[in-house]
Amino acid sequence: MQLTLLPVLAPLRDIRRDDVHAPVLDEFMGGLGVGYSYGPPFGDRLVTWADLQRMEMPRRMLRRQAAHNLDARLGAAQVHGQPPALMLQFDGIASTLLLAEAFWAGLERAVPGELVVGVPARDVVIVTGSQSPPGLAKVRRAIDRVFFAGDPHLLSRKLLVRRHGAWEVFTQNLAHAAF
Template sequence: MPLSRDVANSYPAAGPDAPVLEEWYADLVVGYHLPPPYGDRLVTADDLTELDLGHRQLRRTAAGNLAGQLERVEVHGLPPVFTLSFDGVEATLLTSDDVWSSLAEQVEGEVVVGAPARDVMFVTGSESQAGLEKVHRACERVFFAGHENLLSRHLLVWRQGGWESL
């Protein structure tokens, strides 16, 4: 699950209760979420020990879990801007190559996303000036409103199988 660097910095940086976090793109890091019955929280170093998992295994397990749930992704809207729905954790979709490969055929140019909050995802194409402007304005509105779980004002472009800041 992507987190803003500000949120990530609010957690302990070391020790058994420190969440397992990985540097990612722009101003985002990735954390791994444990659902109930484990407390609805981020995976910690202690959890890795208890579950006998390494970082690489954790990443593979998380990717497999996400891949198994992708049929629940919903695309809303019409070009030049789409929104995605995914049970309140839309930003998690940023970690799935399959989602962006399939959406690439529906936009003008490269896929560009705005993920201003964990549960808000806007999608457009790099060659749609109107779409880029709408996504940028929509992201700014989410930040201005002080939405819960803010992530990033930066737009990201899907290029050669990975994200880059636009």
């Protein structure tokens, strides 16, 4: 069986560039980084600096190959649930879908307002719209439950919003939310 490399989200607190056995992590946003996982199954083992040396692969090529493999596997992504909140499923690494530009264009029209996501863990992504107070509340509750349960691959308590084709931390303007 041939191994495939895919990008996966990981907390930036795991960055240790002085250790060759530490995972290769690129900064993403909001305290999150992008690591690179061998698979399938994905997410069990991240590419380390020593692996990169052994493969004689430049970091740029690692990024490019992982992005290409992600695009090729997007057909496996699934959306479950009903508004006000949707759940994503993708090979146990649903958070990786945040890195797939093509995936989000189809979902933008499925929610009221801008796309807002919670990514409390590598395998948990909850999607709603910025103009859906019940959806935002549901996403926040789901994040709290995942952190309370202590998932082995916790990522972020922050909500993220997709603006102009990029993710940023969502800060809800309370005055705007009343309208």
